[in-house]
Amino acid sequence: MTVLHPPRPRRDLVAPDVADAVSVAQLLGDRSRATILAMLADGPHCVCEFATALGARENNVSNHLARLREAGLVRATRHEENGRLLIYERDEAAVAAARTALSTLLR
Amino acid sequence: MTVLHPPRPRRDLVAPDVADAVSVAQLLGDRSRATILAMLADGPHCVCEFATALGARENNVSNHLARLREAGLVRATRHEENGRLLIYERDEAAVAAARTALSTLLR
DNA sequence: TTGACATATCAGTCCCGACTGAGATATTCC
């Protein structure tokens, strides 16, 4: 398997734009946020469920959810019967876009 | 669109294992490493080509390549005609596994 | 209305990881 490459390095290569994929990867690069997104794959959950599953404090989890919210990957609604609970669910369009960005980067 | 969720939070949820996807995401969460992987999508390159394309110093790029090497995503071989050059190429199997891990996380 | 529950916000601390500078190793050319 011969490696094809000019004997003289090219100095005119331009770096592709990877900004979108990088910002998504930064979000997924934290265990708490990755776990949250994985748990949301099979339905919505409230903050305290993430906290107990992760063994993390709720304000900590809340911070991570804020990051995911600002990125548009999740959204929050109040529970209809128990209004104390904030129910988080994935924004499937945004998640699909994130998946595409990462897949494209590794294409 | 009604949110389905029990009025009492579940305390028995177990966090899924996301370790593989997280470590891949941590690698992609840096602009330099993401750019390197993207550039490698269309053929091998040497360190100095990444450095010029990124506007980064070569020892810096070398550090990022070491991280990618340790993760098994890339490998290095000497150039046949110009042995001073180290040619990096992607390990397509490892890249495919990384893509799968991320896609599964966002499934 | 008071208290408990669920979550958010904010300031402060701390640690990991990206970058720098310097020096070492490997290869080619003269």
Next chain:
DNA sequence: GGAATATCTCAGTCGGGACTGATATGTCAA
């Protein structure tokens, strides 16, 4: 052999981001 090129390694610095502690906001129940 010695100079030049290409890359690596390592110690040190610095900033961003994750966590903590405390407090604020909103909701329900008695």
